[in-house]
Amino acid sequence: MARLTSVARKIAAPVLRPVWRRLWAHIEARVGPIDARLGALEHGWRQNIPAFLNAVNMVSAFGRDLRRQGNELTSQGQTLLDHQHALSAVGGDISRIWDRIEFVRREIMYEMAHGPGSRAAAPEEKTQSRTLAPEKVAAAAAQGALRVNLGCGHIALPDYINVDMRDLPGVDVIAEVDDLPFDKGSVDEVFSSHLLEHFPQEALRRRLLPHWHAALRPGGIFRAIVPDAEAMLAGASAGTYAFEDFREVIFGAQDYDGDYHYNMFTPASLSTILEEAGFDNVAIAAAGRRNGKCFEFEIVARRP
Numbered sequence: 001m002a003r004l005t006s007v008a009r010k011i012a013a014p015v016l017r018p019v020w021r022r023l024w025a026h027i028e029a030r031v032g033p034i035d036a037r038l039g040a041l042e043h044g045w046r047q048n049i050p051a052f053l054n055a056v057n058m059v060s061a062f063g064r065d066l067r068r069q070g071n072e073l074t075s076q077g078q079t080l081l082d083h084q085h086a087l088s089a090v091g092g093d094i095s096r097i098w099d100r101i102e103f104v105r106r107e108i109m110y111e112m113a114h115g116p117g118s119r120a121a122a123p124e125e126k127t128q129s130r131t132l133a134p135e136k137v138a139a140a141a142a143q144g145a146l147r148v149n150l151g152c153g154h155i156a157l158p159d160y161i162n163v164d165m166r167d168l169p170g171v172d173v174i175a176e177v178d179d180l181p182f183d184k185g186s187v188d189e190v191f192s193s194h195l196l197e198h199f200p201q202e203a204l205r206r207r208l209l210p211h212w213h214a215a216l217r218p219g220g221i222f223r224a225i226v227p228d229a230e231a232m233l234a235g236a237s238a239g240t241y242a243f244e245d246f247r248e249v250i251f252g253a254q255d256y257d258g259d260y261h262y263n264m265f266t267p268a269s270l271s272t273i274l275e276e277a278g279f280d281n282v283a284i285a286a287a288g289r290r291n292g293k294c295f296e297f298e299i300v301a302r303r304p
């Protein structure tokens, strides 16, 4: 077997030799340039590695710098926010001080206009109250139905004690509406129609509503009809409500002393005033109701 192999080698050797040579030449031709390229690559790498490392350092330094600037910006933003909060707190303080100044100003003006020594408070200018129908008042009180119609004018109501400062037909009690001759807590209903707008808002808030609230029994009803400023303003601006009617209703007919209007209301504004005066169950019974030259609303509330 060994001889056979050696003979086969001898025969194959001359055939295989040129094949090997060509194969080797081919490998050398391929590997030689790769080797050269690897060498060039290694050379280039060695030359460029410091620049590469430098670039890496620069990038990370840049990143650190960015992070630091970001932190600084965040803290500056926080400082700005702090300033903003401080400013809005100062704004709140200023607005509270301003409210306080306005409150004191209103107190002083009210005292000058209505306080002791003012013309409005002069007793000789006030109507002294007189009960013209004492039996009617006593009967109503006995029945637990003491209902008063304040500022009744020419419209006296049969089931009510009609009160006005003017001695007109049907008036049962001549009195100022802020000086009623009824015991506190004795009145079942305080009704008025087209009266509230005859008083400045401060007089209504400070004098009249507290007086009527005190006159009512607990559970007693406050009911008022007043010009509806909201409906009239809407009609006037839409051109559906005559300017002359609007003007007269806003300022009053001005035919006699006391026929001047000093205030106007919307359902919402009067509701707020009544709630502030201690009434509850405030409800609007009617709104935008036409009555002659006027649009009116009717409001009902309860003394708790």
Ligand SMILES: C[S@@+](CC[C@H](N)C(=O)[O-])C[C@H]1O[C@@H](n2cnc3c(N)ncnc32)[C@H](O)[C@@H]1O
Residues within 6 Å of the ligand: 150, 151, 152, 153, 154, 155, 163, 164, 165, 166, 175, 176, 177, 178, 192, 193, 194, 195, 198, 258
């Ligand atoms: C516009 S009239 C309303 C009359 C009637 N209630 C109506 O619905 O037509 C206002 C009335 O309130 C009366 N009045 C005004 N101020 C008053 C006061 N301080 N005390 C009593 N009555 C007053 C006036 O004399 C007048 O009769």
